[in-house]
Amino acid sequence: MTLDLDRKKVVKNNWRVTKVRGKSALRIRIPGGHMSAKHFDLIRQIAENYGNGTVHITTRQGFELPEIPYEKIPEVNRMLYPLLQDLELAIGVQIDKPENGYPAAGTRNVAACIGNRVCPFANFDTTVLAKKIEKEIYPNDLHVKIAVTGCPNDCIKARMHDYGVIGVAEPVYDYERCIGCQACVKNCKKKVTGALAMHNGKVVRDERLCIGCGECVLQCPTSAWTRNPEKYFNLTIMGRTGKKNPRIGELFVQWATADVVVAIIKNTYKYAEKYIDKTLVKEHIGYIVDRTGYQVFRDAVLDGIELNPKARVAKHIQWGGHFYASDIFMTDQSAK
Amino acid sequence: MGKSLSHNEFNVLLGALAKDYNIYAPARFEKQGRFSDTDIIRYRQVSQVEEIVWQAKSTYSPKEVVMPVTQTLFYFTQTEYREPETDTRPCLVFLRACDINGFASLDKIYLENGGTEDIYYKRLREKVKFILIECHTSFDNCFCVSMGANTTDNYSMAVRFGEENIQLELKDEQLAGYLDNIGQGNDFKPQFIQENKIKVNVPSVAEMPDWIYNDQMWKQYDHRCIACGRCNTTCVTCSCYTALDVLYDDNCQVGERRRVWASCHIDGFTDMAGGHGFRKENGARMRFKVFHKIYDFNKRFGKHMCVGCGRCDDNCPEYISYSNCINILNDRLKEGEKASV
Incomplete structure (x- = not known):
């Protein structure tokens, strides 16, 4: 029988329309990029029995299983239940009919670096926060990309996302415990921003230069430097790749709590709903912000949110990035 | 004399002792570890048995009680100097056999080396009475047995912590009064670790070639x-420590001399x-x-x-x-x- 598909429904179901006629590809979300190894059994089973026996690891920390026939979609969706149960329903994501597979594809998988389950540099458990964000924003059709990273090293490249959540630590200094070894000062100067200096055998921190990476705590041999147990995050916005003005994300809110970050991200959907250009198939959030301007975006997403006292918000953002349109100033040699 | 105390009774004992002593013990400092969301265990004053970490080895040693990381020796002006006030209350320190033996090493350096007593050390040290924490098991990397530091009889009281109750041996008559109406009498004596997983063969040479x-x-x-x-x-x-004179920023005619820990590994x-x-x-x-x-x-x-x-x-x-x-x-x-x- 000839295939007669509703392409948009297929895509919304997290299946892809591929270049191979008659064959789709299943996309599996792994919120926070961390899952029980037991799920590999199911992924392997689907790939080998329905697909071409291969699995692609996506840039967003999901799996993509190529060459599954479109007519097998309902069957494979039913098989996905244990994955949806463990990775989505268990963290509180609302899915009305999980037997039908993924309910939306627009808001992408929330990616995360490995965080402090493993990494010595990470300031928090990135997967836990990624899942908390996933619970609040999925399922949703708006095209938003979010990544969560454990420290300003930003290994997940959060600054290339619409929202980049960067875990920072407020260093707390115990003057009495410091032996003046200068390990933190030298390291900060060489590897970070030079926020630390020696004075009278002790260390002075310049709060304006400190980016909250936590390196001083890692260096300190007496635990004179510790992290404030309160967790803080820097939220960067509207980083992107793509064909139109790719750019790195800029700092929006500094020293925010997790609750503030999650509330801002949640608010973004209301803002987008109001300003999105519906003549486009799927307008990315960053281009909506380009159109409305930063201040309109800022006021909308901060609406109703009580910021934690330490949080600071950007008054203005100097957007950068690459403009291909600058090519219009280039002329061919033949042109006079 | 031995006694068996419930945790509640032990807290009553600590309460009574706290009237006359500063009580130091290894305590957990949550989320103060080198890596995020990890803890360290180090010494501080405690008032409850629940604060004492007896199940694990402390990250930092009890030497901090008698050897503060930063110690002001005296303040000076142009023509005068004076020493800072120090807390004169005696101290009780909960610590293990190895650490009690460690204090003997500190005593050699600060009180016997070169025939001079270090007065700043002595003032803090002579206030200290030891309460031995009995080791249930040898921890990772312990090699006290190889160093002959697994046993000691240099303590005022010895304690075996348990989930149910606490056994103690009292050796110091000065502390006897605090125990008069508390706990069940027994003949408890602490046990010492007899074997570690790590064994170290210390070279026995009169002179290193x-x-x-x-x-x-x-x-x-x-x-x-x-x-x-x-x-x-x-x-x-x-x-080891290093001494430095600090001149105050707002008036460099006054300042203080302090000593701060030094390390033979650090530049x-x-x-x-x-x-x-x-x-x-x-x-x-x-x-x-x-x-x-x-x-x-x-x-x-x-x-x-x-x-x-x-x-x-x-x-x-x-x-x-x-x-x-x-x-x-x-x-x-x-x-x-x-x-x-």
């Missing part, structure tokens, strides 16, 4: 050691006028420390400085094992110079 100072064995530490000094700062017996330890420094290589620093801990200190005082608490190995971020280094040294000495590459 010259060739061992330049032996190849030290070279590996040139690149492995990062000179962070954690082996020194967590060690119960490391006692600057051997710096001298004219920019000279002995031990530039980290391997040389390792050699200096190892010899001091298990050789030259012993030559002077008839007792090894090291007590085998193993905190240096617990805390080395580069996984350098000091205990294994002693064993390598012992093997090298047995092989002799000819085997030296």
Whole structure:
């Protein structure tokens, strides 16, 4: 029988329309990029029995299983239940009919670096926060990309996302415990921003230069430097790749709590709903912000949110990035 | 005299003792570890048994009670000086057998070395009474048995902590009054660890041969050691400090002289006028420390400085094992110079 598909429904179901006629590809979300190894059994089973026996690891920390026939979609969706149960329903994501597979594809998988389950540099458990964000924003059709990273090293490249959540630590200094070894000062100067200096055998921190990476705590041999147990995050916005003005994300809110970050991200959907250009198939959030301007975006997403006292918000953002349109100033040699 | 106390009764005892003593014990400092969401255990004043971490080895040693990291010796103006007020209340310190033996090493350096007593140390030290924490099991990296530091009778009270109740032995008659109407009498005596997983063979040589100072064995530490000094700062017996005069920012006619811990692994330890420094290589620093801990200190005082608490190995971020280094040294000495590459 000839295939007669509703392409948009297929895509919304997290299946892809591929270049191979008659064959789709299943996309599996792994919120926070961390899952029980037991799920590999199911992924392997689907790939080998329905697909071409291969699995692609996506840039967003999901799996993509190529060459599954479109007519097998309902069957494979039913098989996905244990994955949806463990990775989505268990963290509180609302899915009305999980037997039908993924309910939306627009808001992408929330990616995360490995965080402090493993990494010595990470300031928090990135997967836990990624899942908390996933619970609040999925399922949703708006095209938003979010990544969560454990420290300003930003290994997940959060600054290339619409929202980049960067875990920072407020260093707390115990003057009495410091032996003046200068390990933190030298390291900060060489590897970070030079926020630390020696004075009278002790260390002075310049709060304006400190980016909250936590390196001083890692260096300190007496635990004179510790992290404030309160967790803080820097939220960067509207980083992107793509064909139109790719750019790195800029700092929006500094020293925010997790609750503030999650509330801002949640608010973004209301803002987008109001300003999105519906003549486009799927307008990315960053281009909506380009159109409305930063201040309109800022006021909308901060609406109703009580910021934690330490949080600071950007008054203005100097957007950068690459403009291909600058090519219009280039002329061919033949042109006079 | 022995007693068995419930945790509640023990808290009553601590309450009574706290009227006359500052009580120090290893306590958990949540989320203050080197890595995020990790804890450290270090000494502070406690008032409840629930605050005392007896199930694990402390990250930092109890030497902090008598050797503050930063200690102001005196304040000075143009023509006068005065010493800071110090807390005169006596102290009770909960600590393990190795650490009690560690205090004996500190005492040698601060009270017997060169025939001079260090008054700043002595003032704090003479206030201290020990409460032995009995070790249930040997922890990771412990080698107290090899160092003969697994046992001690130098304590006022010994305590066996348990989930249900607490056994104690009282040796110091000055503390007897606090126990009069509390707990069940018994004949409890603490047990001591008789074997560690880590065994260290301390070389027994009267004199280290010259060739061992330049032996190849030290070279590996040139690149492995990062000179962070954690082996020194967590060690119960490391006692080095450096003194400096601090002139106050707003008036440089007044200031204070203070001493701060120093570490033989950290840059600057051997710096001298004219920019000279002995031990530039980290391997040389390792050699200096190892010899001091298990050789030259012993030559002077008839007792090894090291007590085998193993905190240096617990805390080395580069996984350098000091205990294994002693064993390598012992093997090298047995092989002799000819085997030296």
